[in-house]
Amino acid sequence: MKWTDEQMAVLESRGCSLLVAAAAGSGKTAVLVERIVRLVTDGDDPPDLDRILVVTFTKAAAAEMKERIRKSLLALSAEGNDRAREQLALVSEAPISTIHSFCLTVLQENFHLAGLEPGFRTGDQAECTQILAEAMDRLMDDCYGVNPLDPAMADLLDCFAGYRDDHRLRERIAEVWRFSRSMPWPDLWMEASVSQLLIPEGTDFGATGWGRVLLEQAEWMLEELVRDAERACRMAGNSGFTGYEATFAEDAEMLRQVSRSIPGGWDAAVASAAASRFSALKRVPKDADPLVKEQLQAARKKVKDGFDRLRREALSGFSEQLCAEIRSEYGRQAKLVSLVQALGRIYGRMKRRKNLVDFDDMEHLCLKLLVEPGSVSAIPSFPAGPGPAGAIPTPLAFAMRERWHAVMIDEYQDSNLVQETILEAIATQTGDGGNLFMVGDVKQSIYR
Numbered sequence: 001m002k003w004t005d006e007q008m009a010v011l012e013s014r015g016c017s018l019l020v021a022a023a024a025g026s027g028k029t030a031v032l033v034e035r036i037v038r039l040v041t042d043g044d045d046p047p048d049l050d051r052i053l054v055v056t057f058t059k060a061a062a063a064e065m066k067e068r069i070r071k072s073l074l075a076l077s078a079e080g081n082d083r084a085r086e087q088l089a090l091v092s093e094a095p096i097s098t099i100h101s102f103c104l105t106v107l108q109e110n111f112h113l114a115g116l117e118p119g120f121r122t123g124d125q126a127e128c129t130q131i132l133a134e135a136m137d138r139l140m141d142d143c144y145g146v147n148p149l150d151p152a153m154a155d156l157l158d159c160f161a162g163y164r165d166d167h168r169l170r171e172r173i174a175e176v177w178r179f180s181r182s183m184p185w186p187d188l189w190m191e192a193s194v195s196q197l198l199i200p201e202g203t204d205f206g207a208t209g210w211g212r213v214l215l216e217q218a219e220w221m222l223e224e225l226v227r228d229a230e231r232a233c234r235m236a237g238n239s240g241f242t243g244y245e246a247t248f249a250e251d252a253e254m255l256r257q258v259s260r261s262i263p264g265g266w267d268a269a270v271a272s273a274a275a276s277r278f279s280a281l282k283r284v285p286k287d288a289d290p291l292v293k294e295q296l297q298a299a300r301k302k303v304k305d306g307f308d309r310l311r312r313e314a315l316s317g318f319s320e321q322l323c324a325e326i327r328s329e330y331g332r333q334a335k336l337v338s339l340v341q342a343l344g345r346i347y348g349r350m351k352r353r354k355n356l357v358d359f360d361d362m363e364h365l366c367l368k369l370l371v372e373p374g375s376v377s378a379i380p381s382f383p384a385g386p387g388p389a390g391a392i393p394t395p396l397a398f399a400m401r402e403r404w405h406a407v408m409i410d411e412y413q414d415s416n417l418v419q420e421t422i423l424e425a426i427a428t429q430t431g432d433g434g435n436l437f438m439v440g441d442v443k444q445s446i447y448r
Contacts, residue, residue: 015434019439020438028440029410032065032437037069041083041084041087046083047405050093055419070091099423114368117355121355123356131347131354132174135347152331155335156332172336173339181360181418182418183418184371196209197329197330199326206319214315222258223259226255228302235296236296239292243281247280247282250279254276254278255276270315270318367422370394370400370422371392371397371421393425404435408437410439424436
């Protein structure tokens with residue numbers, strides 16, 4: 001196969017961790033396979049294939065990758081490569097699997113450290129769904145068994161439940177629980193997320209996580225609107241619509257003024273947007289080209305509609321009002337988090353009685369084996385929560401680092417933070433000895 005210069009750079013890079021981002025159909029997996037084959041066959045002292053950990057997204061992808069590696073090694077063996085012939089014997093048992101298969105292997109080898117019984121089993125989806133539903137019933141029975149009803153619970157019911165039942169509230173509890181499990185430390189993430197609702201008095205909304213996101217959105221929306229106005233201005237000038245040309249020039253300058261107000265903070269930006277007005281389009285001669293006139297009027301409408309959307313979706317409301325509204329949600333969301341955490345505890349106890357784990361358990365129990373408890377004590381970023389930064393590997397993780405010559409991740413864009421933390425705990429990430437190799441395409445990510 002003929003490799004491009006970029007692919008050759010990936011194949012020949014050594015001694016550092018590497019992230020390869022490329023679009024679908026660009027040969028990412030082929031490059032990954034070739035890199036594995038070269039690692040185990042090139043050089044004076046290459047590692048064996050069973051020292052290369054490869055994580056794929058599905059079992060089918062893992063089987064396909066093994067087959068690709070086998071074919072590549074067969075071809076090299078036919079050319080007289082003795083090293084390739086040796087590695088062929090290792091393909092069938094090579095550690096190429098899904099992240100859950102890897103985690104399950106770690107748990108089976110260290111069940112006593114994970115607090116599991118030796119005969120633990122993996123629950124199928126239907127069984128785990130049924131257990132979770134029973135856990136939800138017990139949770140709600142516990143809530144309704146208190147007389148009088150907890151005011152915070154009553155408030156949640158008013159907010160989420162319908163007139164007939166509490167189905168919507170149950171759905172919200174389950175939704176938050178499921179999402180939280182994609183975080184390395186779910187309870188920590190939920191508690192820190194809720195604490196961010198307690199915005200101090202006098203805070204500029206633009207200094208909050210929500211405000212920063214909206215101001216960034218406003219900036220790129222304004223940039224696009226300015227480009228649209230300038231494009232229409234040039235079109236009007238080239239077509240002899242001097243009146244329209246002047247109007248579009250005024251529009252562009254007004255939009256630039258709003259954009260220049262953003263560094264001054266949220267309230268300054270909102271005030272500038274609220275005070276901005278579009279002037280009426282100036283008249284054009286009666287003999288003006290009607291088609292051009294129609295196109296320019298449509299362009300003006302697009303700019304005006306875009307600015308209205310900006311004021312509705314990005315720059316709406318002043319800091320005092322917005323911060324007060326967010327603070328008012330604290331009690332309700334804190335109660336919701338307490339219910340989510342209680343659901344997790346009940347569900348966990350019910351699974352332990354049946355001596356089973358689900359897929360989330362595989363990841364989180366494996367994480368506990370590989371990352372020191374309490375090594376991440378805060379959530380510095382908004383809104384994603386904690387990731388690998390600050391996590392301290394356990395002795396078991398350091399032992400696994402010695403075991404793996406390289407850790408490779410296919411379809412990296414589909415890894416959540418739990419999976420990423422696990423794999424980074426067992427990989428050498430920094431310095432000249434980095435051995436983490438990842439390929440993916442963010443446009444195909446299942447996490448949006």
